[in-house]
Amino acid sequence: EADIYQTPRYLVIGTGKKITLECSQTMGHDKMYWYQQDPGMELHLIHYSYGVNSTEKGDLSSESTVSRIRTEHFPLTLESARPSHTSQYLCASSEITGGYGNTIYFGEGSWLTVV
């Protein structure tokens, strides 16, 4: 089992609220990711990080922001939630090297509903 944890698992929140989705991994992985996935749809990379103090935007534009102050922690923040942010957010991590060593491991996901 992968040692990557997300909280909260489920969140229902009102429009305009600020939210932070937490993600922690204990595998010592340098590379971490946030994906967004609607039910039955494909994964979209929204943010990733190579290591501490590194953050990059992914392929899908997102109003969320991320930070990487510690290797094991990669939180995602929405300053003002909107109904269009309703989705599943999946955190993941992998090793820094290329090749077959960088299997990606996912957390169980955070289901966000903005009402």
Place this chain on the structure above:
Amino acid sequence: RKEVEQDPGPFNVPEGATVAFNCTYSNSASQSFFWYRQDCRKEPKLLMSVYSSGNEDGRFTAQLNRASQYISLLIRDSKLSDSATYLCVVNISRVGDSSYKLIFGSGTRLLVRP
């Protein structure tokens, strides 16, 4: 054109059937390849890596054709529990290069019926 393409399915097969999925990729710099399985409303999990010589894990066989730029997954003797979405993942990188990119296909849905 997407960098990694899969037939979305669904593939609807009876228990015990053999089913095969293909995945094509466009970037010839792709270095490593994986199949992930995702159950409904769950996170993706690694099913198996795909090596150049082909590899097998129980009822599952994965193959890579670099010349034609596709990978395949064969499932023999399908079980009800195999029902899931199967994601093809391609890693574009050079060994030792931290700036590798993992590209996910949109997935192929498999439904195994009794």
